[in-house]
Amino acid sequence: MSHPMLEVRGVHKHFGTQEVLHGIDLTAETGSVTVVLGPSGSGKSTLLRCVNHLEKVDSGQVRVDGELIGYRQSGDRLHELSERHILRQRAGIGFVFQNFNLFPHLTALENIAEAPIAALRRSPSEAHGYARELLDRVGLADKASAYPRQLSGGQQQRVAIARALALDPKLVLFDEPTSALDPELVGEVLDVMRGLARTGTTMVVVTHEIGFAREAADTVVFLDAGRVVEQGPPAQVLDAPRHDRTRAFLSKVLT
Amino acid sequence: MTLLSSSRPRTADRAPQVVAARHPWRWVATAVVLVLLAQLAHGLVTNPGWDWPTFAGYFFEKSVLNALLVTLELTVAGAVLGFLGGIVLAAMRLSPNPVLHAVSWTYTWVFRSVPLIVQLLFWANLGYLYDTLQFGVPFGPGFAEVETLHLVSSFGAALLGLALHEAAYAGEIVRAGIISVDQGQREAAAALGIPRGRQFRRILLPQAMRAILPAAANELVNLLKGTSVVYVLAIGELFYQVQVVYGRSGRVVPLLMVATVWYVVLTAVLSILQYYVERRFARGALRTLPPTPWQRLRAAVTK
Numbered sequence: 001m002s003h004p005m006l007e008v009r010g011v012h013k014h015f016g017t018q019e020v021l022h023g024i025d026l027t028a029e030t031g032s033v034t035v036v037l038g039p040s041g042s043g044k045s046t047l048l049r050c051v052n053h054l055e056k057v058d059s060g061q062v063r064v065d066g067e068l069i070g071y072r073q074s075g076d077r078l079h080e081l082s083e084r085h086i087l088r089q090r091a092g093i094g095f096v097f098q099n100f101n102l103f104p105h106l107t108a109l110e111n112i113a114e115a116p117i118a119a120l121r122r123s124p125s126e127a128h129g130y131a132r133e134l135l136d137r138v139g140l141a142d143k144a145s146a147y148p149r150q151l152s153g154g155q156q157q158r159v160a161i162a163r164a165l166a167l168d169p170k171l172v173l174f175d176e177p178t179s180a181l182d183p184e185l186v187g188e189v190l191d192v193m194r195g196l197a198r199t200g201t202t203m204v205v206v207t208h209e210i211g212f213a214r215e216a217a218d219t220v221v222f223l224d225a226g227r228v229v230e231q232g233p234p235a236q237v238l239d240a241p242r243h244d245r246t247r248a249f250l251s252k253v254l255t
Numbered sequence: 256m257t258l259l260s261s262s263r264p265r266t267a268d269r270a271p272q273v274v275a276a277r278h279p280w281r282w283v284a285t286a287v288v289l290v291l292l293a294q295l296a297h298g299l300v301t302n303p304g305w306d307w308p309t310f311a312g313y314f315f316e317k318s319v320l321n322a323l324l325v326t327l328e329l330t331v332a333g334a335v336l337g338f339l340g341g342i343v344l345a346a347m348r349l350s351p352n353p354v355l356h357a358v359s360w361t362y363t364w365v366f367r368s369v370p371l372i373v374q375l376l377f378w379a380n381l382g383y384l385y386d387t388l389q390f391g392v393p394f395g396p397g398f399a400e401v402e403t404l405h406l407v408s409s410f411g412a413a414l415l416g417l418a419l420h421e422a423a424y425a426g427e428i429v430r431a432g433i434i435s436v437d438q439g440q441r442e443a444a445a446a447l448g449i450p451r452g453r454q455f456r457r458i459l460l461p462q463a464m465r466a467i468l469p470a471a472a473n474e475l476v477n478l479l480k481g482t483s484v485v486y487v488l489a490i491g492e493l494f495y496q497v498q499v500v501y502g503r504s505g506r507v508v509p510l511l512m513v514a515t516v517w518y519v520v521l522t523a524v525l526s527i528l529q530y531y532v533e534r535r536f537a538r539g540a541l542r543t544l545p546p547t548p549w550q551r552l553r554a555a556v557t558k
Contacts, residue, residue, distance in 0.1 A: 101442065
Protein backbone atom coordinates (compact mmCIF):
# COMPACT_ATOMS: atom_id res chain seq x y z
CA MET A 1 0.00 0.00 0.00
CA SER A 2 1.42 3.35 -0.93
CA HIS A 3 1.11 6.21 1.51
CA PRO A 4 2.15 9.86 1.52
CA MET A 5 5.48 10.75 3.17
CA LEU A 6 3.73 13.08 5.59
CA GLU A 7 0.17 12.80 6.73
CA VAL A 8 -1.27 15.17 9.33
CA ARG A 9 -4.86 14.50 10.37
CA GLY A 10 -7.07 16.56 12.68
CA VAL A 11 -4.22 18.00 14.75
CA HIS A 12 -5.28 20.22 17.64
CA LYS A 13 -2.87 22.03 19.93
CA HIS A 14 -3.33 24.61 22.63
CA PHE A 15 -0.99 26.49 24.93
CA GLY A 16 -2.75 27.31 28.18
CA THR A 17 -6.19 28.58 27.25
CA GLN A 18 -5.19 29.64 23.75
CA GLU A 19 -5.93 27.19 20.97
CA VAL A 20 -3.16 27.42 18.36
CA LEU A 21 -4.12 24.65 15.94
CA HIS A 22 -7.80 23.90 15.24
CA GLY A 23 -7.72 20.58 13.46
CA ILE A 24 -5.07 20.67 10.75
CA ASP A 25 -5.09 18.25 7.81
CA LEU A 26 -2.10 18.12 5.52
CA THR A 27 -0.46 15.58 3.25
CA ALA A 28 2.86 15.69 1.43
CA GLU A 29 3.83 13.11 -1.20
CA THR A 30 7.30 11.60 -1.36
CA GLY A 31 9.72 13.95 -3.11
CA SER A 32 7.35 16.92 -2.95
CA VAL A 33 7.98 20.43 -1.64
CA THR A 34 5.24 21.93 0.53
CA VAL A 35 5.42 25.60 1.47
CA VAL A 36 3.36 26.76 4.44
CA LEU A 37 2.46 30.46 4.39
CA GLY A 38 0.54 32.51 6.89
CA PRO A 39 0.67 35.57 9.11
CA SER A 40 2.72 35.37 12.30
CA GLY A 41 0.83 33.69 15.10
CA SER A 42 -1.10 31.55 12.66
CA GLY A 43 0.42 28.33 14.05
CA LYS A 44 2.88 27.52 11.24
CA SER A 45 5.85 26.89 13.50
CA THR A 46 3.77 24.98 16.03
CA LEU A 47 2.49 22.73 13.25
CA LEU A 48 6.04 22.01 12.13
CA ARG A 49 7.15 21.30 15.70
CA CYS A 50 4.25 18.89 16.15
CA VAL A 51 5.46 16.90 13.13
CA ASN A 52 8.65 15.80 14.92
CA HIS A 53 7.04 15.79 18.37
CA LEU A 54 8.98 18.76 19.73
CA GLU A 55 5.45 19.76 20.74
CA LYS A 56 2.89 17.17 21.78
CA VAL A 57 -0.44 17.27 19.95
CA ASP A 58 -3.63 17.42 22.03
CA SER A 59 -5.50 15.30 19.54
CA GLY A 60 -5.08 14.11 15.99
CA GLN A 61 -2.32 12.16 14.32
CA VAL A 62 0.94 12.74 12.53
CA ARG A 63 2.35 10.01 10.30
CA VAL A 64 5.71 10.11 8.59
CA ASP A 65 6.25 7.41 5.96
CA GLY A 66 3.21 5.65 7.41
CA GLU A 67 4.62 5.56 10.97
CA LEU A 68 2.65 7.24 13.73
CA ILE A 69 4.89 9.87 15.36
CA GLY A 70 5.18 10.06 19.12
CA TYR A 71 2.48 7.51 19.93
CA ARG A 72 1.60 3.86 19.69
CA GLN A 73 -1.99 3.02 18.88
CA SER A 74 -3.77 0.19 20.65
CA GLY A 75 -7.51 0.06 20.07
CA ASP A 76 -8.83 3.60 20.35
CA ARG A 77 -6.03 4.81 22.60
CA LEU A 78 -2.77 6.51 21.77
CA HIS A 79 0.05 5.74 24.21
CA GLU A 80 2.93 8.18 24.19
CA LEU A 81 6.18 6.47 23.21
CA SER A 82 9.27 6.42 25.40
CA GLU A 83 11.75 9.23 24.86
CA ARG A 84 14.26 6.78 23.43
CA HIS A 85 11.75 5.69 20.79
CA ILE A 86 10.77 9.26 19.94
CA LEU A 87 14.44 10.22 19.53
CA ARG A 88 14.82 7.33 17.09
CA GLN A 89 11.82 8.59 15.09
CA ARG A 90 13.24 12.11 15.05
CA ALA A 91 16.47 10.84 13.54
CA GLY A 92 14.47 10.21 10.35
CA ILE A 93 13.14 13.78 10.23
CA GLY A 94 15.50 16.68 9.58
CA PHE A 95 14.71 20.02 11.21
CA VAL A 96 16.18 23.40 10.26
CA PHE A 97 15.61 26.16 12.82
CA GLN A 98 15.04 29.86 12.28
CA ASN A 99 17.98 30.67 14.60
CA PHE A 100 20.18 27.87 13.23
CA ASN A 101 20.84 26.48 16.74
CA LEU A 102 24.26 25.22 15.75
CA PHE A 103 26.35 23.93 18.66
CA PRO A 104 28.75 26.86 19.24
CA HIS A 105 31.48 24.80 20.94
CA LEU A 106 31.78 22.36 18.02
CA THR A 107 33.28 23.07 14.60
CA ALA A 108 31.12 23.00 11.47
CA LEU A 109 32.33 19.46 10.75
CA GLU A 110 31.66 18.26 14.32
CA ASN A 111 28.19 19.86 14.25
CA ILE A 112 27.29 17.79 11.19
CA ALA A 113 28.95 14.55 12.33
CA GLU A 114 27.49 14.63 15.86
CA ALA A 115 24.06 13.13 15.14
CA PRO A 116 25.30 10.27 12.88
CA ILE A 117 27.80 9.31 15.60
CA ALA A 118 25.31 9.68 18.46
CA ALA A 119 22.04 8.51 16.93
CA LEU A 120 23.16 6.08 14.21
CA ARG A 121 26.34 4.85 15.95
CA ARG A 122 28.50 5.55 12.91
CA SER A 123 32.25 5.50 13.39
CA PRO A 124 33.74 9.02 13.75
CA SER A 125 35.87 8.65 10.61
CA GLU A 126 32.88 7.54 8.53
CA ALA A 127 30.71 10.33 9.95
CA HIS A 128 33.40 12.95 9.32
CA GLY A 129 33.84 11.75 5.74
CA TYR A 130 30.13 12.10 5.08
CA ALA A 131 30.08 15.48 6.86
CA ARG A 132 32.79 16.74 4.49
CA GLU A 133 30.71 15.57 1.52
CA LEU A 134 27.68 17.47 2.88
CA LEU A 135 29.72 20.62 3.53
CA ASP A 136 30.85 20.45 -0.08
CA ARG A 137 27.21 20.13 -1.17
CA VAL A 138 26.25 23.35 0.64
CA GLY A 139 29.35 25.08 -0.77
CA LEU A 140 31.35 25.29 2.47
CA ALA A 141 34.04 22.65 1.96
CA ASP A 142 36.68 25.11 3.19
CA LYS A 143 34.87 25.86 6.48
CA ALA A 144 35.09 22.40 8.07
CA SER A 145 37.15 23.53 11.05
CA ALA A 146 35.43 26.90 11.58
CA TYR A 147 33.34 27.46 14.70
CA PRO A 148 29.78 28.76 14.12
CA ARG A 149 30.65 32.23 15.47
CA GLN A 150 33.32 32.57 12.81
CA LEU A 151 30.68 32.13 10.05
CA SER A 152 28.15 34.55 8.59
CA GLY A 153 24.45 33.95 9.20
CA GLY A 154 23.96 32.51 5.73
CA GLN A 155 26.92 30.16 6.15
CA GLN A 156 25.64 29.07 9.56
CA GLN A 157 22.25 28.22 8.12
CA ARG A 158 23.88 26.23 5.32
CA VAL A 159 25.84 24.25 7.93
CA ALA A 160 22.57 23.72 9.81
CA ILE A 161 20.97 22.36 6.63
CA ALA A 162 23.94 20.02 6.11
CA ARG A 163 23.53 18.92 9.75
CA ALA A 164 19.85 18.12 9.16
CA LEU A 165 20.77 16.08 6.08
CA ALA A 166 23.47 14.06 7.85
CA LEU A 167 20.96 11.48 9.06
CA ASP A 168 19.61 10.94 5.52
CA PRO A 169 16.15 11.97 6.67
CA LYS A 170 13.01 10.92 4.84
CA LEU A 171 11.57 14.37 5.40
CA VAL A 172 13.17 17.75 6.11
CA LEU A 173 11.27 20.48 7.95
CA PHE A 174 12.35 24.14 7.60
CA ASP A 175 11.08 26.62 10.20
CA GLU A 176 11.49 30.09 8.64
CA PRO A 177 15.07 29.29 7.58
CA THR A 178 15.79 32.75 6.16
CA SER A 179 13.93 34.99 8.64
CA ALA A 180 16.99 35.66 10.83
CA LEU A 181 19.24 36.54 7.90
CA ASP A 182 20.33 39.84 6.42
CA PRO A 183 18.60 40.37 3.06
CA GLU A 184 21.77 39.84 1.01
CA LEU A 185 22.36 36.43 2.65
CA VAL A 186 18.90 35.00 1.97
CA GLY A 187 19.76 34.01 -1.61
CA GLU A 188 22.58 31.59 -0.75
CA VAL A 189 20.35 29.64 1.64
CA LEU A 190 17.44 29.52 -0.81
CA ASP A 191 19.86 28.27 -3.50
CA VAL A 192 20.82 25.32 -1.31
CA MET A 193 17.13 24.61 -0.65
CA ARG A 194 16.28 24.75 -4.37
CA GLY A 195 19.10 22.26 -4.98
CA LEU A 196 17.60 19.93 -2.38
CA ALA A 197 14.15 20.25 -3.93
CA ARG A 198 15.56 19.23 -7.32
CA THR A 199 17.20 16.10 -5.89
CA GLY A 200 13.85 14.83 -4.66
CA THR A 201 14.13 15.54 -0.91
CA THR A 202 10.69 15.71 0.67
CA MET A 203 10.46 19.16 2.24
CA VAL A 204 7.96 21.12 4.29
CA VAL A 205 8.99 24.77 4.45
CA VAL A 206 7.50 27.49 6.63
CA THR A 207 8.61 30.77 5.07
CA HIS A 208 7.68 34.26 3.99
CA GLU A 209 9.65 33.93 0.74
CA ILE A 210 6.83 33.99 -1.82
CA GLY A 211 9.38 33.80 -4.66
CA PHE A 212 10.69 30.49 -3.35
CA ALA A 213 7.15 29.16 -2.98
CA ARG A 214 6.30 30.09 -6.57
CA GLU A 215 9.44 28.49 -7.97
CA ALA A 216 10.05 25.41 -5.88
CA ALA A 217 6.77 24.40 -4.24
CA ASP A 218 4.50 21.63 -5.48
CA THR A 219 1.88 22.63 -2.94
CA VAL A 220 1.30 25.90 -1.10
CA VAL A 221 -0.69 25.79 2.12
CA PHE A 222 -2.12 28.97 3.57
CA LEU A 223 -2.65 28.88 7.31
CA ASP A 224 -4.53 31.48 9.35
CA ALA A 225 -5.56 31.42 13.02
CA GLY A 226 -4.74 27.72 13.32
CA ARG A 227 -6.74 26.57 10.32
CA VAL A 228 -5.80 25.64 6.75
CA VAL A 229 -7.59 28.31 4.73
CA GLU A 230 -6.62 27.00 1.33
CA GLN A 231 -4.07 24.79 -0.33
CA GLY A 232 -3.11 23.85 -3.87
CA PRO A 233 -0.45 24.37 -6.52
CA PRO A 234 1.36 27.73 -6.27
CA ALA A 235 -0.19 29.03 -9.47
CA GLN A 236 -3.61 28.64 -7.91
CA VAL A 237 -2.99 29.76 -4.31
CA LEU A 238 -0.59 32.60 -5.09
CA ASP A 239 -2.00 33.95 -8.33
CA ALA A 240 -5.70 33.14 -8.05
CA PRO A 241 -6.47 32.82 -4.33
CA ARG A 242 -10.07 31.91 -3.60
CA HIS A 243 -10.24 33.27 -0.08
CA ASP A 244 -10.28 36.88 1.05
CA ARG A 245 -7.82 36.18 3.88
CA THR A 246 -5.30 34.66 1.47
CA ARG A 247 -5.68 37.66 -0.83
CA ALA A 248 -5.28 40.11 2.07
CA PHE A 249 -2.13 38.32 3.28
CA LEU A 250 -0.56 38.12 -0.18
CA SER A 251 -1.24 41.77 -0.90
CA LYS A 252 0.69 42.64 2.26
CA VAL A 253 3.75 40.47 1.63
CA LEU A 254 3.97 41.10 -2.10
CA THR A 255 4.16 44.89 -1.94
CA MET B 256 61.03 84.96 14.21
CA THR B 257 62.10 84.99 10.62
CA LEU B 258 64.35 82.03 11.27
CA LEU B 259 61.50 80.01 12.75
CA SER B 260 59.09 80.68 9.96
CA SER B 261 61.66 79.70 7.34
CA SER B 262 62.76 76.43 8.98
CA ARG B 263 59.25 75.19 9.76
CA PRO B 264 56.33 75.10 7.31
CA ARG B 265 53.46 77.33 8.35
CA THR B 266 50.71 75.74 10.45
CA ALA B 267 48.17 76.09 7.69
CA ASP B 268 50.22 73.86 5.37
CA ARG B 269 50.51 70.74 7.55
CA ALA B 270 48.17 68.50 9.57
CA PRO B 271 48.11 69.55 13.25
CA GLN B 272 50.06 67.27 15.59
CA VAL B 273 48.07 65.16 18.08
CA VAL B 274 48.97 65.70 21.73
CA ALA B 275 47.58 63.14 24.20
CA ALA B 276 45.75 64.52 27.25
CA ARG B 277 47.87 64.68 30.42
CA HIS B 278 46.76 62.91 33.60
CA PRO B 279 48.63 64.53 36.52
CA TRP B 280 46.42 62.81 39.13
CA ARG B 281 47.49 59.41 37.86
CA TRP B 282 51.05 60.31 38.79
CA VAL B 283 49.92 61.45 42.23
CA ALA B 284 47.94 58.23 42.84
CA THR B 285 50.88 56.12 41.66
CA ALA B 286 53.24 57.92 44.03
CA VAL B 287 50.89 57.48 47.00
CA VAL B 288 50.43 53.76 46.33
CA LEU B 289 54.18 53.20 45.90
CA VAL B 290 54.96 54.95 49.19
CA LEU B 291 52.36 52.84 51.02
CA LEU B 292 53.75 49.64 49.49
CA ALA B 293 57.29 50.63 50.46
CA GLN B 294 56.14 51.21 54.05
CA LEU B 295 54.47 47.81 54.14
CA ALA B 296 57.56 46.05 52.79
CA HIS B 297 59.79 47.95 55.19
CA GLY B 298 57.60 46.89 58.11
CA LEU B 299 57.60 43.24 57.05
CA VAL B 300 61.39 43.21 56.88
CA THR B 301 62.33 45.31 59.90
CA ASN B 302 59.63 44.51 62.49
CA PRO B 303 61.09 41.68 64.66
CA GLY B 304 57.52 40.64 65.60
CA TRP B 305 57.18 38.81 62.28
CA ASP B 306 60.00 36.54 63.40
CA TRP B 307 60.96 35.32 59.92
CA PRO B 308 63.55 32.78 61.15
CA THR B 309 60.79 30.89 63.03
CA PHE B 310 58.57 31.15 59.96
CA ALA B 311 61.32 29.65 57.79
CA GLY B 312 61.96 26.93 60.32
CA TYR B 313 58.37 25.72 60.35
CA PHE B 314 57.31 26.34 56.74
CA PHE B 315 58.63 22.97 55.49
CA GLU B 316 58.52 21.28 58.88
CA LYS B 317 57.27 17.67 58.68
CA SER B 318 54.18 18.08 60.91
CA VAL B 319 53.15 21.17 58.93
CA LEU B 320 53.56 19.35 55.60
CA ASN B 321 51.56 16.38 56.91
CA ALA B 322 48.84 18.77 58.01
CA LEU B 323 48.94 20.42 54.59
CA LEU B 324 48.32 17.00 53.07
CA VAL B 325 45.23 16.54 55.27
CA THR B 326 43.97 19.96 54.16
CA LEU B 327 44.44 18.94 50.52
CA GLU B 328 42.70 15.60 51.09
CA LEU B 329 39.72 17.30 52.69
CA THR B 330 39.57 19.88 49.87
CA VAL B 331 39.81 17.40 47.00
CA ALA B 332 37.47 14.80 48.53
CA GLY B 333 35.05 17.52 49.66
CA ALA B 334 35.02 19.11 46.20
CA VAL B 335 34.56 15.82 44.33
CA LEU B 336 31.76 14.59 46.61
CA GLY B 337 30.24 18.07 46.82
CA PHE B 338 30.10 18.56 43.07
CA LEU B 339 28.79 15.04 42.43
CA GLY B 340 26.05 15.83 44.93
CA GLY B 341 25.59 19.22 43.29
CA ILE B 342 25.02 17.67 39.86
CA VAL B 343 22.37 15.36 41.33
CA LEU B 344 20.72 18.29 43.17
CA ALA B 345 20.69 20.43 40.04
CA ALA B 346 19.19 17.60 37.96
CA MET B 347 16.50 17.08 40.63
CA ARG B 348 15.76 20.79 40.83
CA LEU B 349 15.32 21.03 37.04
CA SER B 350 13.25 17.84 36.86
CA PRO B 351 9.51 18.10 36.11
CA ASN B 352 8.88 15.72 39.03
CA PRO B 353 7.51 17.98 41.83
CA VAL B 354 8.75 15.73 44.65
CA LEU B 355 12.35 15.69 43.38
CA HIS B 356 12.15 19.44 42.80
CA ALA B 357 10.89 20.12 46.32
CA VAL B 358 13.42 17.80 47.99
CA SER B 359 16.27 19.50 46.16
CA TRP B 360 14.98 22.96 47.05
CA THR B 361 14.59 22.00 50.72
CA TYR B 362 18.05 20.46 50.88
CA THR B 363 19.61 23.62 49.49
CA TRP B 364 17.61 25.77 51.88
CA VAL B 365 18.59 23.72 54.97
CA PHE B 366 22.26 23.24 54.17
CA ARG B 367 22.77 26.85 53.20
CA SER B 368 21.09 27.94 56.45
CA VAL B 369 23.18 25.91 58.90
CA PRO B 370 26.64 27.35 59.56
CA LEU B 371 29.35 24.87 58.58
CA ILE B 372 30.82 24.83 62.06
CA VAL B 373 27.46 23.95 63.64
CA GLN B 374 26.89 21.22 61.10
CA LEU B 375 30.32 19.71 61.74
CA LEU B 376 29.61 19.49 65.46
CA PHE B 377 26.29 17.76 64.71
CA TRP B 378 28.00 15.10 62.60
CA ALA B 379 30.68 14.57 65.21
CA ASN B 380 27.95 13.95 67.78
CA LEU B 381 25.89 11.63 65.58
CA GLY B 382 26.65 8.79 67.99
CA TYR B 383 24.75 10.70 70.65
CA LEU B 384 21.58 10.64 68.50
CA TYR B 385 21.93 7.15 67.03
CA ASP B 386 24.08 4.48 68.72
CA THR B 387 23.92 2.17 65.73
CA LEU B 388 23.14 2.54 62.06
CA GLN B 389 21.24 -0.24 60.30
CA PHE B 390 21.11 -1.06 56.60
CA GLY B 391 18.03 -2.90 55.35
CA VAL B 392 14.43 -2.54 54.22
CA PRO B 393 13.05 0.90 55.23
CA PHE B 394 10.96 0.45 58.41
CA GLY B 395 11.51 -3.34 57.97
CA PRO B 396 14.16 -5.87 58.91
CA GLY B 397 17.84 -4.91 58.74
CA PHE B 398 20.72 -6.80 57.16
CA ALA B 399 23.73 -5.12 58.73
CA GLU B 400 24.32 -3.00 61.75
CA VAL B 401 27.29 -0.77 62.56
CA GLU B 402 28.12 1.24 65.59
CA THR B 403 27.95 4.89 64.66
CA LEU B 404 31.22 5.69 66.39
CA HIS B 405 33.03 3.18 64.15
CA LEU B 406 31.37 4.33 60.96
CA VAL B 407 31.83 8.04 61.42
CA SER B 408 35.38 8.85 62.52
CA SER B 409 36.16 12.49 63.17
CA PHE B 410 37.78 12.70 59.71
CA GLY B 411 34.65 11.08 58.26
CA ALA B 412 32.44 13.55 60.10
CA ALA B 413 34.49 16.44 58.77
CA LEU B 414 34.38 15.18 55.21
CA LEU B 415 30.66 14.45 55.45
CA GLY B 416 29.99 17.94 56.75
CA LEU B 417 32.12 19.64 54.11
CA ALA B 418 30.67 17.57 51.25
CA LEU B 419 27.03 18.10 52.29
CA HIS B 420 27.62 21.81 52.79
CA GLU B 421 29.46 22.05 49.48
CA ALA B 422 26.76 20.12 47.58
CA ALA B 423 24.16 22.78 48.42
CA TYR B 424 26.31 25.51 46.86
CA ALA B 425 27.59 23.35 43.99
CA GLY B 426 23.99 22.45 43.11
CA GLU B 427 23.14 26.10 42.56
CA ILE B 428 26.32 26.68 40.55
CA VAL B 429 25.60 23.72 38.25
CA ARG B 430 21.96 24.79 37.88
CA ALA B 431 23.04 28.32 36.97
CA GLY B 432 25.27 26.87 34.26
CA ILE B 433 22.58 24.65 32.81
CA ILE B 434 19.87 27.32 32.66
CA SER B 435 22.34 29.72 31.03
CA VAL B 436 22.46 27.51 27.91
CA ASP B 437 19.98 28.60 25.24
CA GLN B 438 16.84 26.45 25.10
CA GLY B 439 17.40 26.09 21.34
CA GLN B 440 20.49 23.96 21.98
CA ARG B 441 18.52 21.25 23.73
CA GLU B 442 15.81 21.43 21.06
CA ALA B 443 18.36 21.07 18.27
CA ALA B 444 19.92 18.09 20.01
CA ALA B 445 16.48 16.53 20.55
CA ALA B 446 15.49 17.18 16.93
CA LEU B 447 18.63 15.35 15.79
CA GLY B 448 17.68 12.29 17.84
CA ILE B 449 20.76 12.50 20.07
CA PRO B 450 20.22 10.29 23.16
CA ARG B 451 19.44 12.09 26.43
CA GLY B 452 22.68 11.28 28.24
CA ARG B 453 24.80 12.39 25.31
CA GLN B 454 22.72 15.58 24.91
CA PHE B 455 23.76 16.46 28.45
CA ARG B 456 27.42 15.41 28.23
CA ARG B 457 28.28 16.57 24.75
CA ILE B 458 25.96 19.53 24.09
CA LEU B 459 24.68 21.09 27.33
CA LEU B 460 27.50 20.55 29.84
CA PRO B 461 30.41 21.94 27.74
CA GLN B 462 28.41 25.14 27.20
CA ALA B 463 27.22 25.27 30.80
CA MET B 464 30.86 24.98 31.91
CA ARG B 465 31.49 28.53 30.69
CA ALA B 466 29.15 29.82 33.40
CA ILE B 467 29.99 27.10 35.94
CA LEU B 468 33.78 27.44 35.99
CA PRO B 469 34.34 30.91 37.51
CA ALA B 470 31.76 30.27 40.23
CA ALA B 471 33.05 26.74 40.85
CA ALA B 472 36.64 27.97 41.19
CA ASN B 473 35.42 30.55 43.67
CA GLU B 474 33.68 27.83 45.63
CA LEU B 475 36.76 25.61 45.53
CA VAL B 476 38.89 28.39 47.03
CA ASN B 477 36.21 28.88 49.69
CA LEU B 478 36.31 25.18 50.44
CA LEU B 479 40.11 25.16 50.66
CA LYS B 480 39.96 27.82 53.36
CA GLY B 481 36.76 26.34 54.80
CA THR B 482 38.69 23.22 55.76
CA SER B 483 40.28 25.33 58.50
CA VAL B 484 36.92 25.24 60.30
CA VAL B 485 37.25 21.50 60.95
CA TYR B 486 39.87 22.30 63.59
CA VAL B 487 36.86 22.18 65.95
CA LEU B 488 36.89 18.40 65.48
CA ALA B 489 40.61 18.26 66.38
CA ILE B 490 41.65 17.01 62.95
CA GLY B 491 45.29 17.65 62.13
CA GLU B 492 44.79 19.92 59.16
CA LEU B 493 46.93 22.96 58.48
CA PHE B 494 45.22 25.50 60.75
CA TYR B 495 44.83 23.04 63.64
CA GLN B 496 48.48 22.02 63.38
CA VAL B 497 49.88 25.57 63.51
CA GLN B 498 47.67 26.20 66.55
CA VAL B 499 49.19 23.14 68.21
CA VAL B 500 52.70 24.44 67.46
CA TYR B 501 52.13 27.97 68.69
CA GLY B 502 50.28 26.59 71.72
CA ARG B 503 53.59 24.96 72.69
CA SER B 504 56.03 27.66 71.59
CA GLY B 505 53.92 30.79 71.97
CA ARG B 506 55.12 32.13 68.61
CA VAL B 507 51.66 32.96 67.30
CA VAL B 508 52.35 35.39 64.46
CA PRO B 509 55.04 33.50 62.49
CA LEU B 510 53.00 30.29 62.66
CA LEU B 511 49.83 32.01 61.51
CA MET B 512 51.98 33.30 58.63
CA VAL B 513 53.04 29.72 57.83
CA ALA B 514 49.37 28.73 57.41
CA THR B 515 48.54 31.97 55.56
CA VAL B 516 51.32 31.62 53.00
CA TRP B 517 50.41 27.99 52.31
CA TYR B 518 46.76 28.99 51.72
CA VAL B 519 47.94 31.76 49.39
CA VAL B 520 50.20 29.38 47.45
CA LEU B 521 47.44 26.79 47.02
CA THR B 522 44.96 29.48 45.92
CA ALA B 523 47.51 30.74 43.38
CA VAL B 524 47.87 27.22 41.94
CA LEU B 525 44.08 26.92 41.72
CA SER B 526 43.79 30.31 40.03
CA ILE B 527 46.34 29.41 37.35
CA LEU B 528 44.59 26.11 36.75
CA GLN B 529 41.27 27.96 36.50
CA TYR B 530 42.70 30.25 33.81
CA TYR B 531 43.72 27.37 31.56
CA VAL B 532 40.58 25.29 32.13
CA GLU B 533 38.38 28.31 31.34
CA ARG B 534 40.40 28.94 28.21
CA ARG B 535 39.80 25.40 27.05
CA PHE B 536 36.03 25.77 27.44
CA ALA B 537 36.06 29.15 25.65
CA ARG B 538 36.65 27.44 22.29
CA GLY B 539 33.95 28.56 19.89
CA ALA B 540 32.65 31.21 22.31
CA LEU B 541 35.20 33.78 21.18
CA ARG B 542 36.24 34.31 17.59
CA THR B 543 39.91 34.12 18.54
CA LEU B 544 41.37 33.31 21.93
CA PRO B 545 43.64 35.99 23.43
CA PRO B 546 47.27 34.86 23.99
CA THR B 547 48.15 33.38 27.38
CA PRO B 548 50.44 35.45 29.66
CA TRP B 549 53.21 32.96 28.86
CA GLN B 550 52.71 33.43 25.10
CA ARG B 551 52.68 37.21 25.57
CA LEU B 552 55.93 37.07 27.53
CA ARG B 553 57.61 34.93 24.87
CA ALA B 554 56.39 37.25 22.11
CA ALA B 555 57.79 40.25 24.00
CA VAL B 556 61.17 38.58 24.52
CA THR B 557 61.64 37.32 20.95
CA LYS B 558 60.59 40.63 19.38
